[in-house]
Amino acid sequence: MKFxxxxxxxxxxxxxxxxxxKHLMGQDAEYVWHxxxxxxxxxxxxxxxxxxxxxxxxTGSIARFSPVMAxxxxxxxxxxxxxxxxxxxxxxxxxxxxxxVLMRNEGLxxxxxGVTVRVENNGTPFTSSYxxxxxxxxxxxxxxxxxxxxxxxxxxxxxxxxxxFRYSTPDGRITPGANxxxxxxxxxxIVNRRGNVLGMMPHPERACEEELGGxxxxxxxxxxxxxxxx
Amino acid sequence: xxxxxxxxxxxxxxxPQGKAVMGALNSISFKEVKDLRIGKFMEIELDADxxxxxxxxxxxxxxxxxxxxxxxxxxxxxxx
Numbered sequence: 231m232k233f234x235x236x237x238x239x240x241x242x243x244x245x246x247x248x249x250x251x252k253h254l255m256g257q258d259a260e261y262v263w264h265x266x267x268x269x270x271x272x273x274x275x276x277x278x279x280x281x282x283x284x285x286x287x288x289t290g291s292i293a294r295f296s297p298v299m300a301x302x303x304x305x306x307x308x309x310x311x312x313x314x315x316x317x318x319x320x321x322x323x324x325x326x327x328x329x330x331v332l333m334r335n336e337g338l339x340x341x342x343x344g345v346t347v348r349v350e351n352n353g354t355p356f357t358s359s360y361x362x363x364x365x366x367x368x369x370x371x372x373x374x375x376x377x378x379x380x381x382x383x384x385x386x387x388x389x390x391x392x393x394x395f396r397y398s399t400p401d402g403r404i405t406p407g408a409n410x411x412x413x414x415x416x417x418x419x420i421v422n423r424r425g426n427v428l429g430m431m432p433h434p435e436r437a438c439e440e441e442l443g444g445x446x447x448x449x450x451x452x453x454x455x456x457x458x459x460x
Numbered sequence: 461x462x463x464x465x466x467x468x469x470x471x472x473x474x475x476p477q478g479k480a481v482m483g484a485l486n487s488i489s490f491k492e493v494k495d496l497r498i499g500k501f502m503e504i505e506l507d508a509d510x511x512x513x514x515x516x517x518x519x520x521x522x523x524x525x526x527x528x529x530x531x532x533x534x535x536x537x538x539x540x
Contacts, residue, residue, distance in 0.1 A: 288528055295525070324528065331530045336476050378473065378531060412474070 231458045232258040234272040236302070236318075238293045239264070243279035243315065246435045251276070254438055255451050264296035273458050274311045275302055277318025279371070279433060289332060289374045290320035299325055311355055311454060312427040316372055319419070319429030328422055328429045329387070330379030332372075336412025340373040344443070345410055347418045347432055348398040351391045354421050355457030356428040359449035365402045366395075366446040368432035370410060375431040377413035377420075387420060395419035395430055461508045462539040463518045467527045468499035502526065511538045 233251045237244050244261060251259040262269070264282075269275060282293035293299070299321070306312045306327055314322040322328040335341060346367055349360045360366070379387065387393050395418040399408045409416045411431075419430030434447025469475050475497050482496035504521075508514035515538050522534040 287526070291525060291528070331528055333473075333531060334476065336474070338476055338480065380530070412476070 231273045231455055232260065232271060234262045234269055234275045235259055236275065236277050236298055237261050237263050238280065238282035238296060238317075238321075240282040240284055240293075241278050241280035241317070243317075243433065243435060246433075247276050247278045247315070250435045250438045250448075250451060254448070255455060257455065262298060264293065264298045266298045267301060269298070269301045269305050269310075272305075272310075274313070274454055275305055277302070277312070277314040277321055278435075279316030279318060282317055282321065285374070288324065290317060290322075290324040293317075293321045294325040303327060306422070306427050309424065309426050311457065313356065313450070313454070314427070314429040315433055315435065316370075316375075316431055319431055320374060322427065322429045327427055328420060329383045330377055330420070332374050332431070333376040333378050333412075334374050335372070335376050335410075340371075341375070341410050342371040343369065343410070345370050345418075345432060346398055346400045346408070347395040348402050348404065349394070350396055351394050351421075353391070354394060354425050354428065354453075356421070356450050356453050357394060358456060359453040363402060365398055365400060366432075366437075366449075367400075367444050368434055368437045368447050369443075370432050372411070372431055375411040375413065377415075377417040377431075379414065384414060386423075387417075388415075390423060392420050392423065392425075393417055394421055394428060395432070461506055461511070461514045463504040463506065463514060464537040464539060465502040465504060465518060465522060465526060466499060466535040466537075467502070467522070467532050468534070469497055470531055470533055473531045499532075514538050
């Protein structure tokens with residue numbers, strides 16, 4: 231399997247993603263600069279975390295006009311698997327590939343800490359390695375992770391099972407106290423209607439090795455490889 | 461030509477920053493403040509043959525980049 235790891239000016243989790251895909255999962259991985267106009271030959275595209283264009287104007291708002299984004303849209307349109315993590319999620323929302331928007335955290339502060347999220351839908355190509363309702367420990371690191379969408383969009387997300395992760399207590403309860411950033415419905419990750427594009431604020435690539443504090447994020451990459459192998 | 465662009469949060473979208481600033485005003489004796497919303501103000505200088513053209517172009521800029529229609533409204537004023 232060949233993974234494209236997009237690099238925008240200001241991406242800073244690209245190397246982490248590369249390391250996980252290449253060295254832990256043993257797959258082909260290649261960095262793709264944001265000016266690239268081709269995703270030919272890739273099986274999966276990852277938009278990593280970071281601060282593309284310094285988060286100026288709104289997070290992801292400028293990166294969405296990078297030339298490679300037209301290719302990402304085409305790739306996703308053909309059913310290709312696309313994973314956006316943190317800033318990658320923000321870019322996918324700005325590009326309209328995923329619905330809604332990530333606003334400034336309710337508490338106005340940058341939050342860098344471990345959280346727990348519950349797997350709401352394990353029927354996606356990104357989560358099939360997890361059991362439904364499993365609680366995962368992963369870090370978050372963002373100032374703008376407060377998911378917002380209008381009522382109709384939120385209802386559609388719920389009805390179609392597009393909410394993949396919600397911030398939860400360690401024992402899996404969805405409570406206001408478990409919500410770090412004010413996200414509607416404790417939403418931490420969603421897929422598009424077709425189910426081939428996942429955006430999530432927590433960092434699975436930072437939770438793939440015991441030495442780094444846990445391996446709960448590995449399932450995302452294992453699920454992807456399983457899905458691509460079919 | 462010059463244009464002023466105001467980007468504001470839509471009604472119903474929470475504005476924690478505005479809330480915090482309002483709280484600060486209330487606490488330094490401006491008790492009459494009942495609501496406060498923070499937005500963005502941009503000054504744009506552009507080439508255009510007419511005010512209408514300038515307005516049309518700046519509105520297009522707002523729709524494409526300067527505002528996110530999911531959470532924001534915008535207002536354009538052409539100057540000069």
